[in-house]
Amino acid sequence: MPEVNGSSPSASEFDAVVIGSGFAGLYMLYLLRKNGFKVREFEAGSGVGGTWYWNRYPGARCDSPSVHYSYSFSPELEQEWEWTEKYPRQPEILRYLNHVADRFDLRRDIQLETRVTSATYSETTNRWLIETDKGDRVAAKYCITAVGCLSAPSKPSYKGLDSFKGQLYYTAEWPHQEVDFTGQKVGVIGTGSTGIQLIPQIARQAAHLTVFQRTPNYSLPARNRPLSPDEQAQFKATYPQIRQANRESFGGFTVDPVGKPASVFSLTEEERQQKFEQGWERGGQTMMASFTDLTASLEGNKYAADFVRSKIAEIVKDPEIARMLMPDDHPLGSKRIPIDTEYYETYNRDNISLVDIRKDPIEEFTPGGLKTKEHEYNLDAVVFATGFDALTGALRRINITGKAGLTLQQKWAAGPLTYLGLQSAGFPNLFIITGPGSPSVLTNMPVAIEQHVEWIAGCLTYLREQGIQTIEPDDEAETNWVAHVNEVASHTLYPHANSWYLGANIPGKPRIFMPYVGGLGNYRKLCDEVAANGYEGFKLF
Structure with missing residues (x-):
């Protein structure tokens, strides 16, 4: 043993x-x-x-x-x-x-x-x-x-994968030793949260990086930075208040919005754009937290989505590459929004190419790389950033x-x-x-x-x-909870995207919206009430 x-x-x-x-x-x-x-x-x-x-x-x-x-x-x-x-x-x-x-x-x-x-x-x-x-x-x-x-990890199966003579890497099973891509022709498959973090790093090392993208993603700038000693001291002095606010919040942490959160419809075009700009500059989830209806109103969401697309066009110098990077099939925030450091800027490098595999799908791997429907790519290494089940x-x-x-x-x-x-x-x-x-x-x-x-x-x-001795849910309570989860999700824009929230990234997986959208603070209260009522909805024996 x-x-x-x-x-x-x-x-x-x-x-x-x-x-x-x-x-x-x-x-x-x-x-x-x-x-x-x-x-x-x-x-x-x-x-x-x-x-x-x-x-x-x-x-x-x-x-x-x-x-x-x-x-x-x-x-x-x-x-x-x-x-x-x-x-x-x-x-x-x-x-x-x-x-x-x-x-x-x-x-x-x-x-x-x-x-x-x-x-x-x-x-x-x-x-x-x-x-x-x-x-x-x-x-x-x-x-x-x-x-x-x-x-x-989701590991796509491609024809000829075993024949590839280069190195294969899966982001969720990354080697413990450092991987050096210097001088190599590298392919990355996937532009979700992981790919968006990974691509700028590999582009700095590789002789050439080819990104194979199925679905473009909205991404917001992180604006990451070192924490100063004063900030660390402030956090330590206020941890009780921070923790309590997190427990009561919708998403498990608080974000300082730009001004008071407002409906996109309550602002003039100039005010709305100014709020978007300030949120973008502050970084992280600030922009999303500055409005009250971006995840509930398709019309309101379009204002924010258009703003992000305009930022992509502003950052990426090649108009065709910029267009390929602009999401057009789902509302902003209906998939998990990555936050990045110089993701879009990376596509201005002269050692990176972007391939739209919706239009030109990968057909097979070869000993020296891979073939799409229309092209062949010679690669020394391929990285799978293909998500999770x-x-x-x-x-x-x-x-x-x-x-x-x-x-x-x-x-x-x-x-x-x-x-x-x-x-x-x-x-x-x-x-x-x-x-x-x-x-x-x-x-x-x-x-x-x-x-x-x-x-x-x-x-x-x-x-x-x-x-x-035992506890398990009552069948009726379980049925009612599943219905409640679905009902709450139906009032949001989340079901408008083919996301991993619904299992859409896994072939054959049932399309069911899986997480509860009612907010962590509200959910905590529900769980506490269930326990306080003798574990209501559970069968105890």
Whole structure:
């Protein structure tokens, strides 16, 4: 049996098994252990960090400000850690999570390099049997998945891929050693959030970079910068107020808007343009936060979308390249909006080409590169920035079997079904951290994670105190919640895009809008009310 931080496991039965050691898994382990539960945590990687362990590609960076993208459970941790930039880079976030693991002595209960392959519920013992690729068989009363919303990479299958003699790289499985593209002809497939971060970095190294784009994306400037000592001191002095505002906010962090947020229709054209310009200059999500109706009104959204397209035309010198980079098939914000550093400016370099693979699709790889329908490209390396099977992919890759032999894959065949995004009926004592049907990917993730982890820990403590053995959603409550999630989404512009929020990037995946759009603050209140009412909507036995 694999070693756990240097020693073999002494027992095969636990109160809880946690799957994953990123932001969610580390805090879940900390809180359960603090509450007296015996826990084993399994992590597929050779280190902790989750998303930030796997995604090491050049330019990898968080799009939430560092002061918000951190734990709030320990005032001591808040005071001792100093973030260096407004938007932290991957290495800094990974150092932070390793510091957390060490500071709170979490590693002794984490089994690394161990992937959970199945979790099977026994109706006889009311226990989950968890099996791993290392041969472990562990029983636990509770199984808690902290597998992440964006952790199952999408790997397109192309004819001839195995014949390619160059190097293939997947951004979500980036090598731990530095990759040097100097002097190489490089191809990047994908212009989502990852591609937008990656492309400027590779363009600075490569002899030539060819970007293969299916769908252009709106991107806003990050305006990243180092944090001054005065700013760090101010954050540390006001963390309680910052955290409380985050918990009550719609998206898990607060953004200072340009003036008072207003309807696009309440302003004159000159006022509207001035507000757009100021938001663009401030960077990040400021522009979006400065208006009240950009995600609800298609007509209002067009003003903002036109503004971003005008900025692309202003920045990119080649009019044809600028046109190719302008989104025209979805409203601004209906897909996750990347924030970038010199993404559009990169296309002014003389060593970059842009290929529209909607018009000229990739047909096959060759030993020396790849062929599209109309052209052939000689390449030394190809980077896949092709996204994830979001929200459900990592769960579906574990063979999870609940009552009466029902698998999660079977139950979710037409789309995920959950109550509050926390549990799915027919799978007692199985908890999902930031699962489909919760705000999750529409928020600043650490705040959403903390809310779920604290709710689950409180629930398990309540069950223990009351002598209750199992908890699972009532079928009606689950049905009503799924309907509510869909109904709320229907009042927004999110369903107008073929995005990964709906699973549209994965062939054959059901088109269901998966996250909850009602806002994290409102969702928190709903969850608290459910718990206060004796876990209303759940069946307790």
